Amino acid sequence: MSLEKIENLMAGIVAECGDEIVELYKKVPGGKRLRAKLVLKIAGESEQSIKLASIIELIHAASLLHDDVIDDALTRRGVESINATFGNKTAIMLGDILYSKAYEKLVGFNSTISSEVANAVALLSQGELLDVELSKQINLDKDKYFDMIYKKTAVLIEATAKCSANLANKDEQKYANYGKNLGLAFQVIDDVLDVIQNEKTLGKPALNDFKEGKTTLIYIDLINSLADDDRQKVMSFFKKELDDSQRMWLLQKVFQSGALKKSIDLAKSLGKEALEAVEGEENQVALQKVVRDMIEREF
C-alpha cells in the first residue's frame, strides 16, 4: 500500500541518522498523513511521489515538534508530546534533524518543486512567529488571522498540491489554489474543533486556544457580535483558565451568537472554492473526498 511505502521511506531516511534518532522518532505520533494522502491523490504512486510525500511529512513533523515547544504543548494527537516526555531540547534537536534530512532529500527534485517546498517552509516558520506575536494580546483583525493561518497551515498544503501537480504534469496553478483553500479550511475547522470537541476526542482540552492567547476566527466573530457587557466578559477570559460555569456560558455564547456557524460555513465555502479550482480535472471523487475528510472530520 502506498501510505505504507511512505511510512517506510520516512523511517528509512530517519534511520540514516542512527539508532538513537530512530528510537526518538518512534515516539513521534504519526498523525493522519493528510499531506501524504494528498500527494498520492494528485500525483498517483511513483518513486518520486512517495519521496515527495515523505519529505513533506517529515517537514510537517519537524514543524509540529518545534510548535509544541513554542506552545508549551504537553500533548499531541492525544499522546504526550516529545517536549513533554524528553524535554524541549530534544524536541528542538529532533525537529532540526527531520527538517535537515527532508531538505537533503529534496535536492534532486526539479527546481519548481524544491523552490516551492523551501519557500513554503520559510513562510511556515514565519507563520509560527506571527502566531506567537498575535497571541500576545486579543487580536480582532481578521486579515492578520488569515495571513497567519495561511502561512502556518495552508502554505505547506498549497505547496504539496502544486508540487504533486508538477510531478503528474497537471495544471500547477489549479492545484495550488485547491491546496491553499483546502489548507485554510483545514485550519478554520481545527479552530472550530477546539471549541466544540471534548478533551478525549481532540487529545487536548477543548477551549484551549483562547486560554493560550489564540484569538481564532470564532472568537473574533464572537467578540465583534456581542453587546458591551458580554463582550467584556469574553475578553476577560483571554489567557485564563475557566471554571465549568464560565466554560458553559462561553460555549452558549459561541453557539447563540452564530460565531461558530460562521466559521463552519466559511470552512465549507473554502472547501467549495478548493473544488471549483480543480473543476474538470480528473479524479474528482478523490479530490472531493479529501475536502470532505478535512472539513467533516470528527463532526
Place this chain on the structure above:
Amino acid sequence: MSLEKIENLMAGIVAECGDEIVELYKKVPGGKRLRAKLVLKIAGESEQSIKLASIIELIHAASLLHDDVIDDALTRRGVESINATFGNKTAIMLGDILYSKAYEKLVGFNSTISSEVANAVALLSQGELLDVELSKQINLDKDKYFDMIYKKTAVLIEATAKCSANLANKDEQKYANYGKNLGLAFQVIDDVLDVIQNEKTLGKPALNDFKEGKTTLIYIDLINSLADDDRQKVMSFFKKELDDSQRMWLLQKVFQSGALKKSIDLAKSLGKEALEAVEGEENQVALQKVVRDMIEREF
C-alpha cells in the same frame, strides 16, 4: 568590499521576512564570518560566491541560535544571546526562519553544492544531539569526541571549502580535506580557549565546558594522564561550579599534565594537514592565513 556585500545580502534575505525579523536579526551578533571569508579566499568574489557565503553564514547563525537554547547559553560572542534577551521560543523561531531562508536561496545552485550544504546541515544537527548525549556523563572516548566535533563544527567548514572549490572549478576533494582539517583544528582550539582564556576575551566564563558536561579533548587527556587521586578529584569537578582554589588547581593540572599542549599540538598538526591537502594549489598565502587565523586566534 566583498564581506560587506555578504552582510548586505544576508540582511536582504532576512528583510524578505518583514520588519520584525529584521529587528531581531540585528540583535544576533555577527561573529567573525570565518566561513564567508573562506568562500572568498577559495572562490574569489562573484555573484555566486557572495550568495553561497551568505547562505552558509545564515545556516551557521541559525545553528548557533538553536545551540544557545540547547546549551542554556546566556552569552554569545561577549554579548547577551538571543535566547537570554528574548527567550527560547524567539530563538527557536528565528533559527527556523534563518535555516529555511538559507535553504530557499540554496535552490538554484548545482546539485553538488545543494547536496553538500544540505547534507552538512543534517550532520550538524546530529552533531548537536551527540554533543548533548556525550554531555550526560564524563566521556573518555576520543573517537566519540572527534566524531562529535566533526559533525558539529567541521562538516559545515568542509562543505564550505568543497562548494567554494566547485564554484571556482578547483579540485573539490582537496579543498574538502582542507576544510575538514581546518574545522577540526578550529574546534580543538575553541576547546583550548575555554580553558586558557578569561571571561572578558572569550565572552563566557573560562572553564565553562567541563561545568556544562563537555569532556573536551583536554579533559580526556588530563583525566587519562593523572594518578588515581587527582583523577578522582578532576572527575568530581564534572558539572560543578568551582571555587577559585579549585579553578587554580585544575588549571595547574591542565598545564602540568601536558594535556593543554597536546591539544594545541594536535590543532597545529591538523592545520598542517589542511595545508598539505591543498599543496600546490594557487593562493597558498591566503589558505595559510586562514589556518593561521583559526589556530592562532586570541593566543
